[in-house]
Each structure stands twice: as C-alpha cells, then as structure tokens.
Amino acid sequence: MDVLKRNHVSVSGRESGPVVMLAHGFGCDQSLWRLVAPELEKRFRVVLFDHVGAGRSDTAAWSPERYSTLDGYAQDVLEICRELGLGPLTFVGHSVSSMIGVLAAVQEPWLFDKLVLLTPSPSYIDDGDYHGGFSEQDIDELLESLDSNYLGWSATMAPVIMGNPERPELGRELTNSFCRTDPEIARVFARATFLSDNRADLAKVTVPTLIVESARDTIAPREVGAFVHAQIPGSELVTLDSTGHCPQLSAPEATAEAIIAAVQGP
Amino acid sequence: MFPGGDEANESWAAGDRDQEQLPFSALLEDSAEDLYENAPCGYVSTLMDGRIAKVNGTLLKWLGYRREDLIGHKQFSDLLTIGGRLYHETHFSPLLRMQGEVNGIALELKTANGSRLPVLVTSTIKQDSDGEPLLVRTTLLDAQDRRTYERELLRAREQAERERERVQRLAETLQRTLIPPTLQPVPGSDVAAHYHFASSDEVGGDFYDLFPLAAGRWGFFMGDVRGKGADAAVVTSLARYTLRAAAVSDPVPATVLANLNTALNQQPQEDEPPFCTVIFGLLTPQEGDGGFHIVLAGGGHPPALLLRADGSADHVPTPGGQLVGVVPDAQFATATVSLGPGDTLLLYTDGLTEARTSDSGERYGDDALLDFARVLAPTSAPEAVEALTVLLDSFGEGLDDDTALLAISVPPAGR
Numbered sequence: 093m094d095v096l097k098r099n100h101v102s103v104s105g106r107e108s109g110p111v112v113m114l115a116h117g118f119g120c121d122q123s124l125w126r127l128v129a130p131e132l133e134k135r136f137r138v139v140l141f142d143h144v145g146a147g148r149s150d151t152a153a154w155s156p157e158r159y160s161t162l163d164g165y166a167q168d169v170l171e172i173c174r175e176l177g178l179g180p181l182t183f184v185g186h187s188v189s190s191m192i193g194v195l196a197a198v199q200e201p202w203l204f205d206k207l208v209l210l211t212p213s214p215s216y217i218d219d220g221d222y223h224g225g226f227s228e229q230d231i232d233e234l235l236e237s238l239d240s241n242y243l244g245w246s247a248t249m250a251p252v253i254m255g256n257p258e259r260p261e262l263g264r265e266l267t268n269s270f271c272r273t274d275p276e277i278a279r280v281f282a283r284a285t286f287l288s289d290n291r292a293d294l295a296k297v298t299v300p301t302l303i304v305e306s307a308r309d310t311i312a313p314r315e316v317g318a319f320v321h322a323q324i325p326g327s328e329l330v331t332l333d334s335t336g337h338c339p340q341l342s343a344p345e346a347t348a349e350a351i352i353a354a355v356q357g358p
Numbered sequence: 359m360f361p362g363g364d365e366a367n368e369s370w371a372a373g374d375r376d377q378e379q380l381p382f383s384a385l386l387e388d389s390a391e392d393l394y395e396n397a398p399c400g401y402v403s404t405l406m407d408g409r410i411a412k413v414n415g416t417l418l419k420w421l422g423y424r425r426e427d428l429i430g431h432k433q434f435s436d437l438l439t440i441g442g443r444l445y446h447e448t449h450f451s452p453l454l455r456m457q458g459e460v461n462g463i464a465l466e467l468k469t470a471n472g473s474r475l476p477v478l479v480t481s482t483i484k485q486d487s488d489g490e491p492l493l494v495r496t497t498l499l500d501a502q503d504r505r506t507y508e509r510e511l512l513r514a515r516e517q518a519e520r521e522r523e524r525v526q527r528l529a530e531t532l533q534r535t536l537i538p539p540t541l542q543p544v545p546g547s548d549v550a551a552h553y554h555f556a557s558s559d560e561v562g563g564d565f566y567d568l569f570p571l572a573a574g575r576w577g578f579f580m581g582d583v584r585g586k587g588a589d590a591a592v593v594t595s596l597a598r599y600t601l602r603a604a605a606v607s608d609p610v611p612a613t614v615l616a617n618l619n620t621a622l623n624q625q626p627q628e629d630e631p632p633f634c635t636v637i638f639g640l641l642t643p644q645e646g647d648g649g650f651h652i653v654l655a656g657g658g659h660p661p662a663l664l665l666r667a668d669g670s671a672d673h674v675p676t677p678g679g680q681l682v683g684v685v686p687d688a689q690f691a692t693a694t695v696s697l698g699p700g701d702t703l704l705l706y707t708d709g710l711t712e713a714r715t716s717d718s719g720e721r722y723g724d725d726a727l728l729d730f731a732r733v734l735a736p737t738s739a740p741e742a743v744e745a746l747t748v749l750l751d752s753f754g755e756g757l758d759d760d761t762a763l764l765a766i767s768v769p770p771a772g773r
Contacts, residue, residue, distance in 0.1 A: 119448030123456065187448075226440065233441020233466075240464040240508060241449070270456055271449050286444070308407065310435060311447050335407035337447040341455040342406070 093153065095175045099141040099168055100148040103176070105133030110205070110355050111178045113139040115169065117187025118285040120271045121147025124186070127344035128351065136355060139181070141172060143189075145277035147270075160280050162188065162288050166195035173203045182355045184208040187312070187337060188285040191293070198296045207301040208354045210347070211337050212320050213312040215289040222291070223315055231286045238278050294323035301327040302354040304339070304347065311337040400477070400498035406491050408433035417498060422470035434496065439466045439474065450479070454494065458483045464501060464508070476505035526559045536565045536594050537762070544568070544576050544641065546648050547697075547768055550743035554709065554750050554761040562760030563590040563634070564707045565598050569605075574643050577605040577614075580705035580764050581636035581682075582659065593632040596621065597682075601638060611638045611655030615682055615690040619657070622683030633683035635659035637676070637705055641697075641766070649698040649768045655690045657682040660708050663728070665735035665742065667700025667770060671728065674703075700736050702767035709761030710746070713753040722753070739765035 095101075100122070105112075112132055114125045122140040132138050142149040143165055144158075158164035169192060173181065182205050185193035190212035197204045216224045216231075273281070301324045305317035314331065321329040330350050334343035394401060400417030404410050410428045418425060421437065428437075435443045442465045454460045459482040467475040477498040486492045533555065541549045549568060556562060563583035571577050579601050583593045597618060604617035615638055625632050635658040642651045654662060656676025665671045676691040697703055706727075713722045734745055742765045750757055 117448070120452050124452055126456075226444070230440040230444065233439050234444040235441075237442055237445035237465065239512060240505070241445070268453055268457070268460070271453055310443055336451055338452050338455070341452055 095168075095171045098144060098150045098153045099172055100150075101139065101141040101172055101176070103137060103139050103178075104129075105136050105138040107137060109136040111139060111176075111181035112136040112351065112355055113141075113169075113173070113181050113183050115141070115183065115185040115189035115192060116143065116146065117185075117189050118281055123147070123270045124338065125340060128340045128348040131345070131348040132351060135352060136182075137178065139172070139176065139178075143281070144168060145281060146273055151274060151277065154277055156280050159277075160284055162192050162195055162284055162290070165189075165192045165284075166199065169193065169196040170200055170203065173200075180205040182206040182208060182351075184210060184351055185212070186210040186340065187212070188288075191288065191290045194290060194293050194297055197299045198293055201298050204299045206354055207297065207299050208304060208351055209301060209320065210304045211306055211309055211312040211317075211339065212303060213316045214291045214294055214320060214323070216286045216311075217289070219289075222319070223313075225311070225313055225316070226286065228287070231282070234282055234286065235279055238275060238282060242275055291319075291323065294320060295325065297324045297327075302350070302357075303327055303329045304350045305329065305331050306334045306336060306339045306342075307331055308335040309337050399500075402434060402496045402498070404434045404494045404496065406493065408435060410434060411493065420469065420475055420498075420500070421467060427470075434494075437467050439468050442466050450481075454481050454483060455491075464505065467498070476501045478504070522559065529559050529561050532561045532591050536561070536591070536598060538567055538569075541568050542570065544766070546643060547641075547650065547766055548739040549767075550739040550763075550765050552743050552747050552750075552763040554747075554757065556709070556758055556760045557586075560586050561588065561591040561594075562586060563594055564709065564760045564762040565594050566705070566762050566764045567598060567602065568764065568766075569602060571605060571609050571640075575609065576641040577602070577609060577638070578641065578705075578764065578766070579636055579638045580659065580707065580762060581634050582707045582762075583632070583634040586760075589632070593622070593625070593634060593683075596625070596632075597634055597636070601636070605638070605640075609640050611640050611653050612690045612692050614638045615655050615657050615679075616688070619682050619688045619690075620686070623686050625683075631683060633681045635708075636682050637662060639703075639705075644696070647699065647771070649696065649701070650766075652695040652697055652703065654693045654695065655679070656693070657688065657690050660706060660711060660724070662695075663704040663706075663731050664695060664697075665702040665704065665731050665737055667698065667736045669732075669735050671731035671735040673724075673728065697766065697768055699768050700770040702735070702737050702739055702742050702765055704731070704742055704746075705762075705764045706746070707760070707762045709757065709759035710750065710763070712759060713750070713761075714756035714758070715753065716756075736770070737767070738769070739767040742767070 116122050116124050121142045129138055145151055145154045180203060183193040190209035193207050197207055216226045218224050303317055303321050321327050332339050332343050332346045336342050340347045395415045397416055400420060401414040402410060402417055403412040410432050413428055435446045438446055450460055450463055461480050463479045465477060465479050467477055469475055478501045479498055481494050481496040483491045484493050484495055537553050541551055563586055566580045568578040581597055583590045600618050600621045604614045622632055637659045638655050640653045644651055654676060656679035658679055658681040661673040661675050664674050674693050674695055676693050679691040680688040711722050711724055711727055715722050743763050746763050
C-alpha cells in the first residue's frame, strides 16, 4: 500500500530546512493550515497530510477497526515518517492530532525532534478533579449535529468529487469541501477524538514539547492547557491572544511565530 | 386587430403602474430598520472574537433574552447546545474563516428557559476596506418543522439499515446450510473446497458436499440451481438433502440423479419448473497401491477436470446428461475415472468459466480453464483450490455469480 497516497501527503518548502509535519484535527483537512503553511515554507520543509477518512485521503483504506482509536492514526503518522525517511522532524498536531503526536512520539521517539501541541486536550470528558469540559451526552449531541449536516458530502456525489477534485463544473458541490467527510467515518473519528483518555500518556513523552493554547477556547480551555503542561516533563507553554479552537485560522501570524520559535529553539 | 391597438393597451397599463405603485409602497410603511428588527428570521452580528455586537428583536423573542443579556456579554456559540458548540468550533468556524461564508447548517439554540430551538444558520464575514475580516453576520431560520421531517428521514434510513442487516444475516445463515462447514477428511486422499459468494444479501444457488457411505465408499456432488434468492435456496436445500438421502439408499450415481430428478419434478411448479445442474460422484478406494475408482454422473453440469500426476489435464465429459428437474424421465450420462497417486479431480460451477475477463463482456471460458489446469498439473487438491481462488480474485468485478470449487487428490506415491 502506498502510504503517501493513502494519507494524501505533500512535501513543500525549503528543501534544506528542518522538517515540520503539520497534522490537522477532527472536522476538516490539511487545508486548515493554509494560512500558516506559507510562512513556514520559507524556512522549513513542510509535510502536510490528511488523516485517513478526511480530505483527499484514500477512504478505501479506512476501516472502523483501525480508526476507532487514536492509536490507528498514530500508526499512520509513524508510517508516513518512516516512508518519507527525512530524519527526525517537528510534529505539529492540532487538537486531537496533538494526542496522536503524543502517542506516536511515545512509541518511536527517535522519529521526532520536537512536538508542538496546538490547543491540545488529553481528555474531553470531566472526571473527578479533572475538568475536560464535556460529558458523554455532549458528545452524543455532537454526533447528532454531524448527522444533520453532511457538509457537501453526498453518497452519490462523493466518488465523482473525490476523483475530480479540480473540475470547475463541480464547484458548486465543492462548497464545504474542507470539512467533507463520509458521515460514517466522521462518527467514528468523533468518538475516537472526544472519548479517548490520554492523560496517562503525557508523562511518557521524552521529546521536547511546546504547548500552544488559545486564550479563549471553549473546547480546550486554559485549565486543560495547564494540565498538559504540568504532565509533560520539561514542556513549555505559550498562550496566544486568540479566540476559538483554531488559532491557525483566527491568529495565523502568532501561530506561525510560535511554531517557528519551537523549531528554531534550543 | 387594429393597428396601434397594442400600443394603446400598453400606455394604459403603464399609466396604471404609475398610479398604483406609490400608494402600494406607502401602504407598507416599511423601513430597513423595522425589517431588520422584526424580520421573519433571527439576525445576529458578532465580532471576530465571537462576541455578540448586534441582535434583532425576532431572535431575542425566540431566545427569551433581553438585548443587554447578550450584547458584549455572550458569544454566539454560548447560544448553542454544548454538542452544537463542539460542532461550531470544529466545522462551522473553520469553514467560515476559509470560505467567508457558510450556508444552511442545522444547529440547536438553547433558549433562556432551557428549551431548544432547531435553526438553520447562515453566516457571512463582512470585511473592511483593506479586506480584513470585520464582523460576522448571521441569519437564523426557525427549522422546527424541517428538523422533524429530517428526523423522520433519518429514522426511516436507520430502519432500512437494520432491515438490510437482518436480511444479510438471514442470507448468511441460509448460505451456510447449503455447503458443509468443513470437509470431512477422506482417508487416503486430500480434499479442498472454496465458495465465492457474489453477494452478501442474496443466497446463491451453488452447492456441494462430500460424505461417507457404507463399505468405505464416499459420495460427493457439485450443483448449481437456476436463479438466485429465496426460491433458488429452497431448491438448493431440497437438492442437497435429496442427493444425500438418495445416495444412502442406492449410491449408483445415475440412479442418485434420477431420484433427484423425480423429487424436483414433484415440486409444485408455479411459474417455471425448478431445475439444476449436478455432477454426482461415487468414490471407491482401490485395493493395493491406493487411489480411488470414481464413477461420475452428469446432469447438464460443466465437466469435471482431471489433472494427472504426469502433468496432463483433461475434461471428464459426461455427454448427453440432461438438466435435472426439467423432464420426468431425464437421462444422465456416466463416466468412470481412476484417480491414482498424484492425480487431482476438480469440480466447479460455471461462475468460474462465465466470469467476465474484459469490459466488452468476454468470458473466461472452458478452454482457458483447461489451459490453466494444464499449467497447474501435477498438483494436489489444496494447491489447485488455492490457485483457482487466486484466479477468481483476479477477476474482480468480472466475477458476478456464485462460484464453488471442490477438489479431491491422491498424494503422490512415496509420500
């Protein structure tokens, strides 16, 4: 199987630069990085990819067995790193991909120079003293929202669009394409994302880690950022003056700056 | 027609318009402000950080909030259910940032008294003169009726999926009854079989079995019932059990087929008579150097293949054998074969030879199969079934019918 095709991997930017891999979170695809990627490409070799089931990945490679836990996604990240063979890289994971990066870096730390965890949360569900911000019922509500909004995905159109992403006459159907996901796949990814508990994995991270949180983020509140910071030995924490869970869209300059500082830092 | 008549009418119509338009718009006493405030939809404007800056009366009425409760205090996502907020943050906001607009997303508002209001949300970003995003304008439509309708559709789909699963389970269970779960080992031989199901929710019409008879002899058969689905399954089941029962009372192959023919002819015939093609074989161990004496009777079925220890391979024709179940006194042809050490006998159904090998609809065919067998020989039952399974897989979509394989071989001398 062609791993690079499976995950729609692209490599761009400065060939001699340090390698930075950008991993998108739950909901959309690699185009979420498009406001920060150009700034990074000036300095680094930038690796972009789609998780299997998202964007223009090969959905035929998707199975509920492999992708109902974050471990399946972490295996994909490791496979991409090995396949590219570009040496240890900085892994930037947004949202759920921050935990996917943690799992990958715990398993094969030699593949990673640094980790940048953008708006991470190791567990979204409240548990005793730990305040993740959500209950299981809330996640069911999210699944309902997924069911009522197919976001440009339609069973009859999907194969046509997937096969002809550049055809302009399909432009109408391409609305919301960044978030287009087969609803079946979205459900499984949503459950893996919001019901995983990776709190115990944080302490096992040995790779230098920077946590980048958003000052006003209802999905990963500052309390959770502080928890991740406290759990990962020697980690650093940066708080961006931004609103929302996607600072790479709402505050792209500051996000790019934080990533650049992490890659170039000691 | 009078020349100029139309013109006269037009000027009359134009005068009518002039006179009527003024009083009409005056009658409405409408204004942009009033339209905003009391529009039949909710309006809310938010700053780029999500804080609510402006909201219309309609939305306040729906939510049960006062204007001062919201403006400057709440974010738009605060008005949503928590699940909706998750969706807003992971899908809605990113799309809005990237596309500048998002249309018709179904979300639920949480009103001041805790009740929920399903709405359809459309947002656009207003930019300043430099193209920098300034604020988000959002329109909300009451979607209670639409959501009820959608839930009905969703419920119907879920029910359809449950039904489909049930049918699939039923078909799988039924299919398992048509072929033996495992082949019993026949002393002094190797046996192997394979069944390719063309469809997971339809019962196919192929069947086979291999079973012990008295005095160390064994019976085996391979058959194919015309058609598919429930009707075919009934005939398949009848054929399989009749063959086994008939072989116990009189194992002479042509007699076994004749008994099946009688049973099928006695079936009530509603539309078309149920019929099938079958090869029935009787396996008798040979004294001395091992191997078997085999008697085959064929009723319209593709001929068996014999792959010899010396590397040759040929059909074992049973010419003139008629379809089983069509006419009351059908004739069945018999052939005898000696299966020695290193020889392999292969039975198959026409799913194999009828598989499409090109887009133009060419079939794999008997000759290609014979060539394949000649390359394969000498072989063994497990090897032959393995090789043919790979061949079947290589047909991909071209293999559109159920296909069964059954092979019997005698180990080479000295093994």
